[in-house]
Amino acid sequence: MMKIDVLSLFPAMFTGIFGESILKKANEKQAVTYNVINFREFADNKHGQVDDYPYGGGAGMVLKPQPIFDAVESLKGENELKPRVILMCPQGERYTQSKAEELAKEEHLIFICGHYEGYDERIREHVVTDEISIGDYVLTGGELGAMVVIDSVVRLLPGVLGNEDSPVKDSFSSGLLEHPHYTRPADFRGMKVPSELISGNHRLIEEWREKESFRRTFERRPDLLGNHTLSEKQKQWIEEWEKSR
Structure with missing residues (x-):
């Protein structure tokens, strides 16, 4: 204790x-x-x-x-x-x-x-x-x-949070901001939840979360990437986003 x-x-x-x-x-x-x-x-x-x-x-x-x-x-x-x-x-x-x-x-x-x-x-x-x-x-x-x-x-102490994965996946724990979250309904006033999240495909869901976590960090807190070694995949994402600007 x-x-x-x-x-x-x-x-x-x-x-x-x-x-x-x-x-x-x-x-x-x-x-x-x-x-x-x-x-x-x-x-x-x-x-x-x-x-x-x-x-x-x-x-x-x-x-x-x-x-x-x-x-x-x-x-x-x-x-x-x-x-x-x-x-x-x-x-x-x-x-x-x-x-x-x-x-x-x-x-x-x-x-x-x-x-x-x-x-x-x-x-x-x-x-x-x-x-x-x-x-x-x-x-x-x-x-x-x-x-x-x-x-x-x-909140980080063992057993305090109901879901033991919660603190592990928080913003900053991985060095990046956390990915966006959605809940029901899947379509609210024409605003739809990303298809990946309702696909039932766990690999696709994790890939989407990884990419959106990196995107949010890149757009909102680029300073956090100063000591972050970029993977080839992340470099490609940055090129993709910069081209779309």
Whole structure:
């Protein structure tokens, strides 16, 4: 079972997301446990202050090291492997599906969510194992980013999704975007489902999905193909599409 701890000054933000949908079902299936801690409880002063002015001056407040160090240390089990301690911040590694797959193999994840100008650098240097950003923009705190990462990781845990093939065939898992999907009716207002999908021919269906997955990536996210070695078939597809433009 995976254990997920979250350090946040606003723990109530996680009540809804952990109590609904796949994340709730994952907990009910005992695939994961969630624990959200207000790290203000670890402040060593009577006012519960967890931030202070930055040395050298400047705008905003900086998260103090003491509450974070003490909170993380309290969450580490005596006999467990070293947990992955994840700092959500704009300066971190840009989050990807491959990172989600990597984190899904861990037994214990600790997320640190700040709400100030920055973190004392000693937190980064001596507590954190990973720094993650969910995109090139700034949020008011790390909570929403942590929710995104947790959702993407938990759905990959064994037994969480009803269809075990679902996460394998997701967009980005293969390095490409996922192919289009259709359902009944086969003809809706004159808009018809591709004949390959209703042919009953599994080889034809897989070929169509492979081609459409590559087409969607080529048209919408060509940057994903930068490190992708093109097969002869894929080169022919690109020539075909470029000629039809």
